[in-house]
Amino acid sequence: MVSIEEAQALILSRVAPLGAEEVPLLAALGRISAEDAVAPWDIPSADNSAMDGYAFALDSLADGRLTVCDFVPAGVTRSEPVPAGCAVKIMTGAPLPPGCDTVVPVEDVEDDGDAIRLRGEARRGDHIRRRGEEVTDGSVVVAAGNLLRPQEIGLLASLGRTTAPVFRRARAAVLATGDELLQPGSIPEAGKIINSNSSSIAAQLLDAGAEPLMLGIARDDREVTRRKVGEGLQADLLITTGGVSVGDRDFVREALADLGGELLFWKVNMKPGKPVAFAVVGGKPVFALPGNPVAAMVAFEQFVRPALLKMAGHGRLFRPVVRGTLTETVKNRGDRPHLVRVAVRLEAGRYLLATTGDQGSARLTSLTSGNGLVKIPAGRTFAAGDEVEVQLLDRHFELGTGTDETR
Numbered sequence: 001m002v003s004i005e006e007a008q009a010l011i012l013s014r015v016a017p018l019g020a021e022e023v024p025l026l027a028a029l030g031r032i033s034a035e036d037a038v039a040p041w042d043i044p045s046a047d048n049s050a051m052d053g054y055a056f057a058l059d060s061l062a063d064g065r066l067t068v069c070d071f072v073p074a075g076v077t078r079s080e081p082v083p084a085g086c087a088v089k090i091m092t093g094a095p096l097p098p099g100c101d102t103v104v105p106v107e108d109v110e111d112d113g114d115a116i117r118l119r120g121e122a123r124r125g126d127h128i129r130r131r132g133e134e135v136t137d138g139s140v141v142v143a144a145g146n147l148l149r150p151q152e153i154g155l156l157a158s159l160g161r162t163t164a165p166v167f168r169r170a171r172a173a174v175l176a177t178g179d180e181l182l183q184p185g186s187i188p189e190a191g192k193i194i195n196s197n198s199s200s201i202a203a204q205l206l207d208a209g210a211e212p213l214m215l216g217i218a219r220d221d222r223e224v225t226r227r228k229v230g231e232g233l234q235a236d237l238l239i240t241t242g243g244v245s246v247g248d249r250d251f252v253r254e255a256l257a258d259l260g261g262e263l264l265f266w267k268v269n270m271k272p273g274k275p276v277a278f279a280v281v282g283g284k285p286v287f288a289l290p291g292n293p294v295a296a297m298v299a300f301e302q303f304v305r306p307a308l309l310k311m312a313g314h315g316r317l318f319r320p321v322v323r324g325t326l327t328e329t330v331k332n333r334g335d336r337p338h339l340v341r342v343a344v345r346l347e348a349g350r351y352l353l354a355t356t357g358d359q360g361s362a363r364l365t366s367l368t369s370g371n372g373l374v375k376i377p378a379g380r381t382f383a384a385g386d387e388v389e390v391q392l393l394d395r396h397f398e399l400g401t402g403t404d405e406t407r
């Protein structure tokens with residue numbers, strides 16, 4: 001049995017970033033830039049006014065009075081020099097006419113007929129944005145490997161880009177296994193349950209920026225499982241749930257072996273999520289997750305998500321871990337590290353952690369009422385008030401109450 005960290009290292013040693021593709025600029029949001037974006041021009045492209053005001057040459061200022069000889073709105077370029085003793089009324093963003101080296105805002109002048117008087121002192125260079133002060137022609141503006149957030153999208157647009165090269169999204173096949181499973185929308189008869197894992201795993205895939213490919217349900221049969229797994233290998237990776245423990249009808253590992261897969265590990269020292277296998281079959285990563293709904297989702301978080309992020313070119317692969325204070329006693333009586341689901345709330349700048357009750361691996365509500373995981377080592381007890389590390393699965397600290405508790 002490997003540790004969580006050993007399993008993560010084995011997985012990450014066997015996955016690599018997928019190729020790049022050019023996508024429309026807005027479709028690049030949340031993805032990773034695959035190439036350096038180099039500026040084709042200076043930004044700003046010319047010295048320009050940072051204020052609605054008046055531009056002039058400071059040396060030609062006599063007695064603080066200037067004749068207003070022109071109006072230069074944004075979008076207009078005045079190429080004739082401004083005569084000595086004159087100013088032009090200029091709007092924010094308009095290029096500075098030749099000869100001008102100073103701007104005073106409208107609030108800082110008094111009207112004096114067709115002239116203005118400065119209320120105070122002006123200094124040379126006041127309120128001017130210099131050509132190239134933000135971006136210089138030829139410089140790398142957004143480097144390869146950068147996450148494209150709304151601000152990077154805007155910056156790329158300012159370089160004239162309408163598309164962006166980004167790492168490809170992983171296409172991930174999702175296969176549930178088990179004779180007891182019915183598709184969502186069914187009404188379960190005795191002994192049957194609805195396949196919820198395919199939906200939660202597909203949602204986790206979307207949340208991680210990948211594209212789910214739904215393969216449905218494989219019956220508990222070695223032949224059927226092998227065929228379905230083979231189908232899944234058409235995608236960039238395959239995720240199965242169930243049938244990976246020691247039951248008489250657990251066929252996933254056999255199917256992987258039948259297909260010539262290299263098994264990197266089976267069973268991880270953690271609860272939930274011990275019966276997890278990772279194999280590489282025909283160069284494709286295959287994650288065989290447990291059937292228990294919580295075990296499947298927690299194992300996805302620890303093992304599949306970091307792999308997907310690496311495939312999509314991300315450098316930061318793991319959820320943020322912060323320190324928080326337990327509001328109750330938490331015991332691990334078992335012999336495996338327990339990833340306890342907690343509700344994290346932010347109160348006066350501190351993270352407070354309460355468990356989500358019964359921690360059964362089949363109890364999906366232990367995840368719906370929480371947003372973090374605290375790893376409790378085997379045999380350890382933590383008391384209320386103890387500080388522990390918590391992995392933040394999301395930052396929805398309000399947990400669906402619709403109020404912002406941080407205000």
Ligand SMILES: Nc1nc2c(c(=O)[nH]1)N[C@H]1C(S)=C(S)[C@@H](COP(=O)(O)OP(=O)(O)OC[C@H]3O[C@@H](n4cnc5c(N)ncnc54)[C@H](O)[C@@H]3O)O[C@H]1N2
Nearest residue numbers: 176178194195196197198242243244245250290291292295
């Ligand atoms: N003798 C042992 N029995 C079990 C062990 C063990 O070590 N020795 N491990 C337990 C643990 S831990 C887990 S987790 C489960 C995982 O087993 P499998 O991955 O083989 O999963 P299944 O047996 O197929 O199913 C387990 C459980 O989950 C339900 N399930 C399965 N698929 C879905 C789905 N798509 N949607 C919703 N629920 C699903 C299934 O009905 C079972 O109740 O094994 C323990 N047993």
Ligand code: MOO
Nearest residue numbers: 272273274295361
């Ligand atoms: O993965 Mo099992 O509990 O460890 O549910």
